[in-house]
Amino acid sequence: MEDEIEFLIDGTKEAMDKAVKHLEKQLANIRAGKASPSMVGSVVVDYYGSPTPLNQVANVNTPDGMTISIQPWEKSLIPEIEKGIQVANLGFNPQNNGESVIINVPPLTEERRKELAKQAKAEAEEAKVVVRNDRKNANNDLKKLDISEDLQKNLEEEIQEMTDNHIAKIDRIFAQKEKEIMTV
Structure with missing residues (x-):
């Protein structure tokens, strides 16, 4: 039983990490004015x-x-x-x-910078949705396990904390990219 729980938690963390990595890759493709x-x-x-x-x-x-x-x-x-x-x-x-x-590479206009910032925000929101879906799937899988209510509550809190950390990481990555985009 303990192995199943550990597998579930590790799998959820891995899925959330993948969402963050995917966001970083997508944001790397959004140019911020300088050639790359x-x-x-x-x-x-x-x-x-x-x-x-x-x-x-x-x-x-x-x-x-x-x-x-x-x-x-x-x-x-x-x-x-x-x-x-x-x-x-x-x-x-x-x-x-x-x-x-x-x-x-031509310099970016103010309008184009705003468009790129919107595009980056959309990518960040998409990553947040993926992380929240990973949380939902993990919580649903928890309910299927034959464990005590207290243990289930504790694990749900752990998954929620993991979710909050990944969402905060996504926000930091987006804020950094937005600053990079809007800097002339």
């Missing part, structure tokens, strides 16, 4: 007939805060990389200098 290699993470290049992620055919780095430099391992891939960036519909206009592909 993750901004072209979704670009797929046609590499000899097979779709391949950009980071597997080129080095992607940021020489400064407003530029992304993509250095292909084979110069013949430059047109394919440019096409991949266009197809990914990221709002960038790639240029090439014969050696590499360069993307100038």
Whole structure:
């Protein structure tokens, strides 16, 4: 019986941690004004007939805060990389200098910053919903176990505390991202 309870608690914590990790990954894709290699993470290049992620055919780095430099391992891939960036519909206009592909990242307008902050808030709210659903599932699973009411109450309180901690963590992550987005 004790193993089942421990398994339930550990599984719930793991599920809540996954929700937080997913939020962090989603927020990393929201650009906050400065260039980052993750901004072209979704670009797929046609590499000899097979779709391949950009980071597997080129080095992607940021020489400064407003530029992304993509250095292909084979110069013949430059047109394919440019096409991949266009197809990914990221709002960038790639240029090439014969050696590499360069993307100038335009500065964000105030309106665009507000849109990105809303998008980040929506992602945070979605993560909170997932955490609350994990709490609900854990509490439902607790009710199915043959345990005393006191033990059930204590475990429900433990699950609630875990939920509160994860929600607070989500709020901190969002506040940090919002500050990053709104900073000019």
